[in-house]
Amino acid sequence: MELKGLLQVYEFITEMSDIGVRAIDAHGMLVVCNEKMKELEGVTNQEVEKRTAREIIDFRVEESLLQQVLHSGQSIRNHKKTFWNQKGQEITTINNILPIDKDGRILGAVEFARDISTQEFMMYQPLRRYGQPLTFETITAVSAEMKNVISTAKVAATSRIPVMLIGESGTGKDMIAEGIHHTLSIPNEQFITLICRRDEETVIAQLEKYITENKNITFFGERIEYLSMSAQEKIVELLKIHETKNHVFIASIGGDPIELISNGKLSKSLYFFFSSITIRVPSLRERKEDIMPFVNDYFLRYRQNFGSIVKGLSDEVEEILLSYDWPGNLKELEVLLDEIASLVTTEEFITYDMLPAYFRWKVQDIHRQENNTKSELFIVQTVKDLRPLDQYIREVEDYYVIKALEFFSGNVSKTAQALGMKRQSLQYRMKRMKEAADKE
Template identity: 60%
Template sequence: MQHDTLLDIYKFIVEKGDNGICVVDTTGKLIIYNKKMRELQGISDEEFEKRRALEIVGFNMEKGGLLRVLQDERSILNEKKTFWNEKGQEVTLISNIYPLYSQEELVGAVEFARDITQQEFMMYQPLRRYNEPLTFEIITAVSAVMKKVIEKAKVVAYSRMPVILVGESGTGIDMIAEGIHHELKEKNDMFVTLICRRDEKTVLNQLEKYVVEKQNITFFAERIEYLSMEAQEKIVKLLETSTEHHHVFIASVGEDPIDLIQKGQLSKKLYRLFSDISIYVPALRNRKEDIMPFVEDYFKRHRESYGSVIKGLADDVKDIFLNYNWPGNLKELEVVLDDISSLITNEIFVEAHMLPAHFKWKIQNIESPKNEEMTQSDIFVVMNKNDLRPLDVYMSEVEDYYISRALDLFEGNVSKTASALGIRRQSLQYRIKKYTESKIATYEREE
């Protein structure tokens, strides 16, 4: 095939692919910036060509990672970043950035970016409500810290004070907010959630529409720090002018409000609305006694809904759950249980072989209460028929684990890792790419 024909094919693949692609040379000069990457940045083709003509790139978000790779000659894998593009849209990407070599000489760096905005948004969805009101009575938390949270929330409900809930996503803050609504002595007519991660114009329009209603409403502004300072000030004015109504206002933030004020992400005026009371909802890793009640409630509902006989977790799986830190909190736990439940037929207990593959990768190198390290290699031990899986799946898992450990040992240096494994650099990069795409596909199915 002729050189020009191959070049046309490469150009077509780059421009029509689903991944954003950005390539720079060793000086950081932009070489390739494909259509998908322009879409993610919210830049029109005309604007892009105008900037290139003027040599005004201005793509600092991508170039930051690319320049790090040029300096260190080390790949950056699975880097997640969230930003607002030039159209004012919130975008979340997972990027893999690699150094580029020609005849063993560094010539540039390339970034492959996959859009996971929708999947990321799904992770911020509330815990499942099971088509019933979320009252404090149905919250399964048994830890002392969560009992104090609920006691404090009941005080808020009794006094109808505005309150700010502080905690990580997935901790159940939305459940506390709705619990306050249902605990009100004088009941409100509606519970309205304002998702501040969305377009703030929509959030303000929602609030303006409902705040003048004759009905009494409980407003829950989820992650209010995502709104601009201007939007937060508008909310203050709206609430100050609606004193004749008997609304209740609840907001949540992801970290200490004082820190957010210092970083310019939270309005002082808005915070003063909540200065009387703040409720800190701890992460699941700090209240692990709440894990098993949540699991037991989940499987109780599974038995009732599907007629299964599942009772709970086997002892070794219980140890894993109690020793894992659950960075996604209760929401991550719910997603893992959803994956497990799809495999349930006539099992009585959830065995280790039923754990989803994406979760197995996360639990390597945690320690059991007996101080026995549960390593990734345990996944590959075949003890009984239940541990058997298709040979191609098994071999793929072994290869992924082996390469992952090798990269760790050489601190991500692809050249050294490839040399130690006795394969070409390009071959190793292909395997890394295949593994990464597999993980992303698993993540999307999980959502």
């Protein structure tokens, strides 16, 4: 194929790709920006053409990772980036930025951006997948504890004053926050979640952008203790400046506010701003009567959406779920149900062998007590139990470390000695497991 034909093929592939592609030449000028990259940035063809025209005269692409790679000649891979594009949309991408090297000469740099915005959003707000507003009617709550939470939240919605939500990861604080938004006596036009475990400069920029708008907005600062003290004080300053507007401000933290303040993780002034109404969202182990109604609602939606015939859990699995402590709370339960549902074909009831292997390791003591049988640690009985080997080994290692820590009542030095490893190595594994649990 001659050169012109090849160029047309390459152009077609680039434009049709669902990966964002952007490239600059050796002088830093933008030479390629495909449709997906324009979509991610929220810009039009005309805007890109105007930008390119300016660059031809005296403009260069802003100092960025592309420029860094161009100057260093070193690739940057799997770089996670969260930003708000020109349309005000929150975008998260995984980027690979590579130098264009021809016989040792750098001709430019190219960036490949994979859009993971949906996956990232679902990770922090899983119930959003159902395409419904998260109202208090959406929340499955039969326990007295959750009914009290919802009752207090409705009072907060009526008063429109700042609210602080306190609870462990995965308890559903985001659901309560949006429930307040949808119950406001005078509706707000938009609900914006500021996920504070991400880049704090981006979080503050987003708040600064929207807080000055004339429309009424409900702001939810998710886990504000993840922000630095300087960022928290900046947020207090912004909130007080715009306090007279008809916005509604809600924040959440993952632990006792007094302890967080004492440990220098929570600004006292930020806490006081939000503490007019404080709502503690209980862990799932404190309200286990909510487990089965949630499971039943989950499978009801699953039947409606996928035409499944699954009716629910076997008695054995139900007893296991009710006996388990749920350290990841409601989010852990939902992720587990997602994994179970992915295996459902023609089954009417979820049986023990359909539980993921890693979960069976966690509940093996419960299962052994109920069945009065000896259970094996490494359960691989059917094809459904097979997992990627590296994932399987990681889960086995995590389980082994957790059990060892339990034997020594959490004493790191004694556990490390028993496992034949350095104390720092064990602490690294513990940190990794905690970060993975927080993401759940």
